[in-house]
Amino acid sequence: MRWKKTLQIVGVHCEGEIGKIITGGVVDIPGKTMLDKMNHINEVDDSLRKLVIFEPRGCLQMSVNILLPPTRPEAHAGFIVMQADKAHPMSGSNAICVVTALLEMGMVPMQEPETTVVLDTPAGLVTARATCIDGRCTGVSLDMVPSFVDRLDVPIETKEFGTIKVDIAFGGVFYALIDVEQVGLDLVPENARRLADVGVALRSLIDERVRVEHPLFPQINNIAYVMFRRRLSDVEYQTCTTLPPGRIDRSPCGTGSSANLATLAARGLVDVGGSLISRSTIGSEFRVELLGRTEVGGRPAVLPRIRGRAWTYGIEQLGVDPDDPLAAGFTLSDTWGEGR
Structure with a gap:
């Protein structure tokens, strides 16, 4: 097997909404702020979003979040929400998915009964308080942006x-x-x-x-x-x-x-x-x-x-074969709508 790109992805859903998280394989996205990084995805290079969201690797009914180093010292991690149309500055369900993955995967130390996690998003800082019991994240409260x-x-x-x-x-x-x-x-x-x-x-x-x-x-x-x-x-x-x-x-x-x-x-x-x-x-x-x-x-x-609440349900490695003619992804109108 010879992949030119390998991504590690954690599967999570928040109250039924899928919010997968890329936890490995993306070093960083150009930009000084998370908003700059989001704009880079939307305006300069959209290939990563298409790779993980479009068929045959993705589907319409989900989001995929890029986990990135924070651009602000107060934050534990930065993230950007990628969806079917473009990258977006913030999502509550996806933030809950990200916090759950950070804690249950050991990327941020878990403290019981509550762990505070600060997220750097394109819309500003979001403070999360996670209820933690027996090594699990059983609920997340988000202090949202104004x-x-x-x-x-x-x-x-x-x-x-x-x-x-x-x-x-x-x-x-x-x-x-x-x-x-x-x-x-x-x-x-x-x-x-x-x-x-x-x-x-x-x-x-x-x-x-x-x-x-x-x-x-x-x-x-x-x-x-x-x-x-x-x-x-x-x-x-x-x-x-x-x-x-x-x-x-x-x-x-x-x-x-x-x-x-x-x-x-x-x-x-x-x-x-x-x-x-x-x-x-x-x-x-x-x-x-x-x-x-x-x-x-x-x-x-x-x-x-x-x-x-969110629940982790899997870990996968996603790769790109250099000979794959569908590496850029595709959409069909039967699920993605006419004109997509």
């Missing part, structure tokens, strides 16, 4: 649903949050295909019509996802994040739940010390807490904490 509302109740004219109202908020990336009743769908597994198609189409439409830019990180300047939501009670929401080119997040989505928390705080529906449950389409859940309030570039913002 989340804020960009605008509320934005009217968007659509051909299929007429005028809908959309909240635009940042929770690590920018979200368009839509009450799912406006599109006439229930957040149930049998509607996953339809929810994915509608969400991705609406994301493209909204991103064309609504300009966003993070006040501190101007390169974060697009709406990454549409999250559908349904209020179940005063303290419980069902959430469904849709991801390009056409799938739904299996987890309740940490960054999306943070963005949703910012909209609820802006409407006076939750205050400091309050908490709620975000429940995914498959029934898994995150606990979401409002730790405090702050400002981001002069905008009111909230400090969310997300708690969820």
